[in-house]
Amino acid sequence: MPSKSIDALARQAQSILGIELAEAQLAQFEQLTDLLLDWNARMNLTGITEPAEIALKHYLDSLTVLNVLPKARRGRLLDVGTGAGFPGLPLAIARPWLRVTLLDATAKKLRFVEAAGRALGLDNIRIAHARAEDAGRDDAHRGTYDFVTARAVSRMPALMECTLPLTKRGGMVIAMKGAATHAEVRSANKAIATLGGELADIHEVRLPGLEKPRFLALVRKVGKTPRRYPRQAGSPSRDPIL
Numbered sequence: 001m002p003s004k005s006i007d008a009l010a011r012q013a014q015s016i017l018g019i020e021l022a023e024a025q026l027a028q029f030e031q032l033t034d035l036l037l038d039w040n041a042r043m044n045l046t047g048i049t050e051p052a053e054i055a056l057k058h059y060l061d062s063l064t065v066l067n068v069l070p071k072a073r074r075g076r077l078l079d080v081g082t083g084a085g086f087p088g089l090p091l092a093i094a095r096p097w098l099r100v101t102l103l104d105a106t107a108k109k110l111r112f113v114e115a116a117g118r119a120l121g122l123d124n125i126r127i128a129h130a131r132a133e134d135a136g137r138d139d140a141h142r143g144t145y146d147f148v149t150a151r152a153v154s155r156m157p158a159l160m161e162c163t164l165p166l167t168k169r170g171g172m173v174i175a176m177k178g179a180a181t182h183a184e185v186r187s188a189n190k191a192i193a194t195l196g197g198e199l200a201d202i203h204e205v206r207l208p209g210l211e212k213p214r215f216l217a218l219v220r221k222v223g224k225t226p227r228r229y230p231r232q233a234g235s236p237s238r239d240p241i242l
């Protein structure tokens with residue numbers, strides 16, 4: 001029997017996102033909540049500690065990315081600044097045929113993500129402990145991802161320098177953003193053009209019970225990122241392309 005919060009997740013994923021989660025997937029979300037609460041008692045992973053709130057603000061919010069991913073498409077997805085695994089882990093649960101790389105500069109949080117992945121039996125994820133700027137200059141990562149997601153990582157101009165170099169030509173950056181998205185995207189016009197991107201869409205998402213809309217800013221990689229980008233770790237935020 002799924003818990004009340006996971007039951008609600010199943011219903012909302014279906015009614016709001018049109019996604020049918022199978023029982024095995026719901027069980028994985030259930031287990032993820034247990035692990036998150038257990039680890040969170042020992043380290044600071046998330047400020048959200050109510051199962052119903054975790055289901056809404058971490059799981060359902062992460063799953064909104066599926067609204068803009070081509071449905072059955074295989075491919076490689078990179079989650080930059082994944083923290084405790086959002087949106088990367090829910091996406092890996094919901095789309096087992098996507099190969100999901102979860103990247104963060106903080107090893108501590110990645111230990112949780114790795115342990116959770118193992119406990120849930122997710123064989124489509126891998127962990128990358130690195131600064132996005134360093135990964136962006138490493139040929140093992142640079143230009144190799146079909147989709148690059150990021151939630152609550154940095155402001156758009158810096159975020160573009162941390163994501164577009166990692167995106168394949170023809171691929172897409174999906175930045176999960178809050179109320180000020182339109183202004184933020186405008187401030188990133190130069191960064192987007194400089195790094196080989198093009199704004200594709202700003203997709204509005206509304207979640208039940210949340211007053212403010214959320215947005216997915218979609219930036220397509222249409223050209224090449226010049227070799228000098230990304231600059232060294234820290235520079236994109238300290239001295240953004242404006």
Ligand code: SAH
Pocket residue numbers: 080081082083084085086087103104105106109130131132133150151152153154162
């Ligand atoms: N995406 C998660 C975590 C957000 S907190 C969520 O929405 O819940 C921001 C995370 O981004 C932190 O874990 C931080 O370590 C990571 N981060 C910030 N800048 C980074 C960078 N340049 N490279 C890699 N990770 C970064």
